[in-house]
Amino acid sequence: MIALIIVSHCHDIAEGVCRLAGEMTQTPVPIAGVGGIVDENGQRQIGTDATAVLEAIESCWRPAGVLILVDLGSAILSAETALELLPDEQRERCLISNAPLVEGAVVAALEASLGHSLEDVNRAAEAVRNLDKVLR
């Protein structure tokens, strides 16, 4: 079983995507959300934090791998930084997905719950990119 990490600029988006993805599982899949930053006054702000991504990967770590789904921009940079901070043997089993965040997480959670490999789960999640939302 692989784990999923959801990285968004917004805490509520990360938490919400985790909840939605969690609905898709049949067997429990480790899913952690990382969103937003906390400023010097302890207030949540929009942003991403590589250290928080790293902590999420470490807390959810599974030998089968960790798929990281990101929203955009610095979420990807933070995920990359987090991976650089991991030991080589863990980094090799982590993958940043090209899937869109919401649809990708829904598909990935279900596929992970079926026990599919990191590569297969990511392939299914990334396939979302080729589908139209509305049939015309």
Place this chain on the structure above:
Amino acid sequence: MDDAKPATITVTISNPNGLHLRVGKEMVYIANRFQAQITAENLTRPSPVVDVKSILQIMQLQARTGHTIRISADGPDAHAALDALRDLLAPAGSPA
């Protein structure tokens, strides 16, 4: 019954929310219990023929309440797979 032959059922979606994400999810988990290749098509609105083992593809059916779905299965356990999907989508006693 010869399970080796392809089999087909049609079901009408009775759920007031249509074929929504959670029902789609249940379809995928049921389909994955079987070896048979299982496909579906929305007969009410133009849809692709989709793989029932993929949640992404099931969502492509965009099936609303009252839409009729044709589900086909091909493989050694095709009939059992269709029975299980019919039990989910149109359980005995529900409106046709």
